[in-house]
Amino acid sequence: MARTNANKGLLIVVSGPSGAGKGTVMRYVFEKCPNMRYSVSVTTRAPREGEKDGVEYFFRSADEFTEMLHNDEFLEHQKVYDNYYGTPRRFVEDLLDKGFDVLLEIDVKGALVVKRRRPDTVMIFLTPPDRGTLEKRLRGRSTETEEQLAVRLDAAIGEMKRASEYDYVVVNKDAGVAAEEIASIIRAEKCSARRNKYFLENLIYGGNSGYDD
Ligand code: 5GP
Secondary structure (H helix, E strand, C coil): CCCCHHHCCCEEEEECCCCCCHHHHHHHHHHHCCCEEECCEEECCCCCCCCCECCCEEECCHHHHHHHHHCCCEEEEEEECCEEEEEEHHHHHHHHHCCCEEEECCCHHHHHHHHHHCCCCEEEEEECCCHHHHHHHHHHCCCCCHHHHHHHHHHHHHHHCCHHHCCEEEECCCHHHHHHHHHHHHHHHHCCHHHHHHHHHHHHHCCCCCCCC
């Protein structure tokens, strides 16, 4: 039962440095939150093995990306490493209008743009429990050379410096616990008084209850 303003879903951002363990945690969160949908970003990077267009990303050429940019089709966009990434505005709005909660898994710079444009966004930052774990997780990716590792570590620390600009910080010591904390944040946000303004007004002054079932 949704109880948000005009039955719209929540816009949720989860960011965290590579090495925070986002992939595993978010898989658990999706199991716990069946009303949540993943926002599929547009990217100019080539698909990795097994990635499908429209599932992990919409894979587009640099020209197509530029065209979308000119048509103002992005809620935010950023250059991350050597590629461009953007959150397709219409895709996200359509899901929110249908009452789904929408998850953006985007980098910190893009996330803070979204927060500025949509202050009602729930901002969650996922961190590793300590520096040692961060380094170990980064090293665990056999694809990285020492040099790439140093770049990723630097980027991770740069991102963590901005964690205090988020609404919530979740520490990933145990993926199951971290996922439960994120699910609890989402549940609590749905009950917040400010998100239930229309519901309360209708309750007091009459009209539609604001519940969708
Ligand atoms: P990857 O290429 O490894 O899938 O993603 C690289 C980085 O780009 C990750 O930090 C990811 O969160 C970020 N990213 C993915 N999609 C978007 C997007 O639409 N906007 C922004 N700002 N970052 C994104």
